[in-house]
Amino acid sequence: MTGQQVRRGLLIILSSPSGAGKSTLARRLMAWDPALTFSVSATTRPPREGEIEGREYYFLNRSGFEGMVARGEMLEHAEVFGNLYGSPAAPVERAIAQGRDVLFDVDWQGGQQIRESALGKHTLSLFILPPSIAELERRLVERGQDSAEIIARRMQKSRDEISHWQEYDYVLVNDDLDETEDRLKTIIAAERLRRKQQPGLVETVRHLDAEFEDRT
Ligand SMILES: Nc1nc2c(ncn2[C@@H]2O[C@H](COP(=O)(O)OP(=O)(O)O)[C@@H](O)[C@H]2O)c(=O)[nH]1
Numbered sequence: 001m002t003g004q005q006v007r008r009g010l011l012i013i014l015s016s017p018s019g020a021g022k023s024t025l026a027r028r029l030m031a032w033d034p035a036l037t038f039s040v041s042a043t044t045r046p047p048r049e050g051e052i053e054g055r056e057y058y059f060l061n062r063s064g065f066e067g068m069v070a071r072g073e074m075l076e077h078a079e080v081f082g083n084l085y086g087s088p089a090a091p092v093e094r095a096i097a098q099g100r101d102v103l104f105d106v107d108w109q110g111g112q113q114i115r116e117s118a119l120g121k122h123t124l125s126l127f128i129l130p131p132s133i134a135e136l137e138r139r140l141v142e143r144g145q146d147s148a149e150i151i152a153r154r155m156q157k158s159r160d161e162i163s164h165w166q167e168y169d170y171v172l173v174n175d176d177l178d179e180t181e182d183r184l185k186t187i188i189a190a191e192r193l194r195r196k197q198q199p200g201l202v203e204t205v206r207h208l209d210a211e212f213e214d215r216t
């Protein structure tokens with residue numbers, strides 16, 4: 001009756017065009033569930049003000065990054081807006097082995113590679129859309145982190161990123177931030193239940209089984 005139910009960690013992929021809100025939403029999800037592991041990416045992009053080495057990113061030079069790729073240490077990697085970005089494999093494998101879910105903030109290329117990797121069966125992918133292109137630009141400008149030139153480049157690439165929306169399990173329009181956060185939490189909670197991941201489930205079934213045994 002019980003069967004073997006080993007808890008496998010879920011790879012939760014969050015993608016969006018730059019400025020749609022995925023870093024903000026990722027931070028909120030991490031605060032909501034301390035059991036989630038955030039996959040800290042490596043990048044050759046220079047740090048923004050307030051970004052801390054090892055928290056938002058591991059900031060590497062190109063040869064350091066390429067060395068990691070050559071040694072097979074990246075689960076996936078891609079060039080985005082002229083910089084290299086990649087997800088180091090070791091922390092992800094460690095978390096998954098412990099049954100922990102891992103959250104990725106990656107572009108569509110990263111999403112595709114993770115889905116096609118050996119761990120691809122255990123993914124949940126979420127795509128965030130802005131309510132409008134004008135609002136996307138407003139958010140990039142308001143964030144105040146990038147020069148006008150970099151913002152223009154990100155805006156130019158956003159159409160390409162958006163064109164991959166159908167590859168994702170869920171697509172959400174991030175209009176009201178609190179509402180989007182709630183919808184993401186609901187999806188993650190439901191997907192965990194669907195994968196029979198609720199805490200104590202296996203123990204409960206074992207207990208029910210033992211009760212049956214006692215009655216016979
Ligand atoms: N493939 C891949 N993309 C990444 C990774 N880390 C970040 N990205 C993506 O790179 C793009 C630029 O990220 P970033 O420079 O932080 O800018 P932001 O998205 O505007 O905050 C975003 O689409 C990120 O999702 C990674 O490890 N792999």
Ligand SMILES: Nc1ncnc2c1ncn2[C@@H]1O[C@H](COP(=O)(O)OP(=O)(O)O)[C@@H](O)[C@H]1O
Nearest residue numbers: 018019020021022023024139143174175176177
């Ligand atoms: N629903 C929203 N409404 C208004 N502003 C938002 C919303 N979601 C995010 N923002 C703001 O937009 C900017 C870009 O969000 P961010 O999370 O950095 O985007 P991304 O990681 O996708 O590039 C930030 O200043 C953030 O506070």
